Amino acid sequence: MTRHLITSALPYINGVKHLGNLIGSMLPSDLHARYLRARGNDVLFICATDEHGTPAELAAREAGLEVSQFCAEQHKVQADLGAAFDLSFDYFGRSSSSQNKELTQHFGKKLLENGFIDERVTRQVYSIDDDRFLPDRYVEGTCPHCDYDKARGDQCENCTRLLDPTDLLNPRSAVSGSTNLEVRESRHLFLLQSKLADEIRAWVNKHPDWPILVSSIALKWLDEGLHDRGITRDLKWGVPVDMPGMEDKVYYVWFDAPIEYIAATKEWADEDPANRDWKSWWYEADDVRYVQVMAKDNVPFHTVTFPGTQLASREPWKMVDYIKGFNWLNYYGGKFSTSQKRGIFMSDAVEIMPSDYWRYYLLANAPETSDASFTWDGFAGTVNKDLADTLGNFVNRTLKFCSSKFGDALPKGGENGEREQLLAKALNERLENYNAHMDDLQVRKAMQELRAIWVMGNEYLTEAAPWTAFKTDPEAAAVSLRIAINLIRIFAILSAPVIPATSAKLSTALGLGLTSNEWIEGDCADALNFLQAGHSFEIPDVLFRKISDDEVAEWELRFGGNE
Numbered sequence: 001m002t003r004h005l006i007t008s009a010l011p012y013i014n015g016v017k018h019l020g021n022l023i024g025s026m027l028p029s030d031l032h033a034r035y036l037r038a039r040g041n042d043v044l045f046i047c048a049t050d051e052h053g054t055p056a057e058l059a060a061r062e063a064g065l066e067v068s069q070f071c072a073e074q075h076k077v078q079a080d081l082g083a084a085f086d087l088s089f090d091y092f093g094r095s096s097s098s099q100n101k102e103l104t105q106h107f108g109k110k111l112l113e114n115g116f117i118d119e120r121v122t123r124q125v126y127s128i129d130d131d132r133f134l135p136d137r138y139v140e141g142t143c144p145h146c147d148y149d150k151a152r153g154d155q156c157e158n159c160t161r162l163l164d165p166t167d168l169l170n171p172r173s174a175v176s177g178s179t180n181l182e183v184r185e186s187r188h189l190f191l192l193q194s195k196l197a198d199e200i201r202a203w204v205n206k207h208p209d210w211p212i213l214v215s216s217i218a219l220k221w222l223d224e225g226l227h228d229r230g231i232t233r234d235l236k237w238g239v240p241v242d243m244p245g246m247e248d249k250v251y252y253v254w255f256d257a258p259i260e261y262i263a264a265t266k267e268w269a270d271e272d273p274a275n276r277d278w279k280s281w282w283y284e285a286d287d288v289r290y291v292q293v294m295a296k297d298n299v300p301f302h303t304v305t306f307p308g309t310q311l312a313s314r315e316p317w318k319m320v321d322y323i324k325g326f327n328w329l330n331y332y333g334g335k336f337s338t339s340q341k342r343g344i345f346m347s348d349a350v351e352i353m354p355s356d357y358w359r360y361y362l363l364a365n366a367p368e369t370s371d372a373s374f375t376w377d378g379f380a381g382t383v384n385k386d387l388a389d390t391l392g393n394f395v396n397r398t399l400k401f402c403s404s405k406f407g408d409a410l411p412k413g414g415e416n417g418e419r420e421q422l423l424a425k426a427l428n429e430r431l432e433n434y435n436a437h438m439d440d441l442q443v444r445k446a447m448q449e450l451r452a453i454w455v456m457g458n459e460y461l462t463e464a465a466p467w468t469a470f471k472t473d474p475e476a477a478a479v480s481l482r483i484a485i486n487l488i489r490i491f492a493i494l495s496a497p498v499i500p501a502t503s504a505k506l507s508t509a510l511g512l513g514l515t516s517n518e519w520i521e522g523d524c525a526d527a528l529n530f531l532q533a534g535h536s537f538e539i540p541d542v543l544f545r546k547i548s549d550d551e552v553a554e555w556e557l558r559f560g561g562n563e
């Protein structure tokens with residue numbers, strides 16, 4: 001049977017992640033992992049913090065910490081927030097691990113052996129006062145294209161053009177502000193992507209099922225021609241290059257970060273070598289289907305650069321089968337951004353509302369076919385309508401009414417009729433669609449189908465109207481309450497990949513003991529009669545509370561959402 005490997009784009013270590021990061025990678029991959037596990041599949045879901053590169057060093061410096069200390073602390077912060085959002089990683093690793101060092105060095109050596117790396121003399125900015133080279137973001141200055149005076153050595157934030165540190169006008173050190181800089185020669189390793197272009201294109205062409213967003217970005221890069229890329233830097237923080245004459249260099253962060261998908265699997269296995277095998281997931285892994293999830297800025301590195309590294313190793317590494325790409329989630333003035341501190345960050349989000357509210361809202365409004373905008377009104381509207389009025393209200397009124405008229409157990413008497421048959425048929429159809437969208441990672445469509453399934457509960461109750469039937473035909477009321485309570489069980493199971501905490505509450509209320517391997521398989525008519533008369537339940541606390549206009553106004557003010 002096919003095994004499923006799922007990786008989320010690695011969150012960078014420079015601080016708490018925002019809701020854009022969450023919906024652009026971690027949350028949809030979690031949805032997929034939870035769904036596949038629920039259907040009984042063997043799933044390995046891997047994520048890690050991406051810890052190398054100059055932004056981490058600069059953030060550590062700002063925090064007054066050694067970079068290793070800073071990364072260790074921030075990793076813990078991100079792991080805790082992942083748990084707070086119920087992200088079900090099988091392992092959440094660190095790209096600064098010894099496993100990643102070993103594997104990155106392995107790839108470097110293989111690529112050199114196979115003739116895909118060569119050494120070139122390059123011109124690098126050197127700071128005399130700081131006594132060091134200043135790669136990437138260690139240099140700031142004026143953008144030669146747009147005159148923006150806070151451009152960084154790797155990219156201009158204003159016009160988004162990629163830059164080389166030596167391109168900047170009026171350069172200054174980001175460490176000391178010193179302008180006492182000169183250009184010195186330094187030898188670096190280059191990945192000969194130009195030699196790999198045809199192979200990469202042939203591999204991309206083998207995947208016609210990829211979303212257009214993903215394949216179009218890959219083909220754009222390939223069509224523009226692949227340039228050989230410097231894959232080392234004059235830095236101390238990073239994976240050291242273990243080659244003669246390269247003692248002062250480390251690999252560039254974009255070289256080692258994707259290798260961490262493999263290395264994190266090794267970290268996972270090293271925790272329990274008796275029971276876990278990392279290599280079968282990655283090496284000659286023909287029975288594995290590998291899905292990656294990321295937002296669009298990461299697509300070139302996963303469709304071109306990293307596959308190029310894997311191909312160039314001439315070893316049978318598992319390459320990705322399907323890439324789910326996302327557009328941007330925007331926050332009022334622009335893209336959610338860590339560096340510009342724009343938007344809502346995961347730590348604030350869980351402080352003001354439970355994680356399920358965010359999970360459902362974000363998945364239902366995922367930036368799937370185009371960029372999407374977060375608005376507080378939209379958040380409140382979705383929560384109030386779908387979660388509170390539709391799902392929460394159905395559960396609440398069903399259980400309360402049953403309890404008041406029949407006691408805290410499924411009532412007995414009566415027989416299912418045509419209404420129940422029609423309900424089962426409609427549910428079968430909806431579930432088939434829901435499964436198909438979940439299989440295809442069509443997130444918004446899946447959420448629409450789930451919402452439509454919840455709506456069926458209220459429609460059924462409205463038609464069956466047990467509160468009026470009870471007066472003339474208590475057995476008819478008993479039938480509809482049994483069915484409605486079984487619907488609650490069905491909702492708990494089918495909603496678990498989306499709102500796991502709520503599903504767990506429903507599981508407790510109905511005494512179900514649901515596990516992460518449960519799904520509704522087969523005819524829904526059976527599921528509608530699964531819990532039988534006499535099965536007892538408790539009434540849970542309010543499942544979802546409504547968000548008021550005052551709260552929306554308060555949050556807009558607090559998070560700067562009205563500018």
Ligand SMILES: Nc1ncnc2c1ncn2[C@@H]1O[C@H](COP(=O)(O)OP(=O)(O)OP(=O)(O)O)[C@@H](O)[C@H]1O
Pocket residue numbers: 009010011012013017019020021022023024025293294295296297298326327328329330335336337338339367
């Ligand atoms: N606004 C956004 N909407 C959707 N996905 C996003 C957004 N911002 C970042 N991502 C994605 O989040 C994942 C983790 O990214 P990472 O931690 O490197 O953040 P980032 O891209 O540096 O964000 P920022 O620009 O805010 O610092 C990546 O897949 C990235 O593409």
Ligand SMILES: [Zn+2]
Pocket residue numbers: 143144145146147148151156157158159160161
């Ligand atoms: Zn610019």
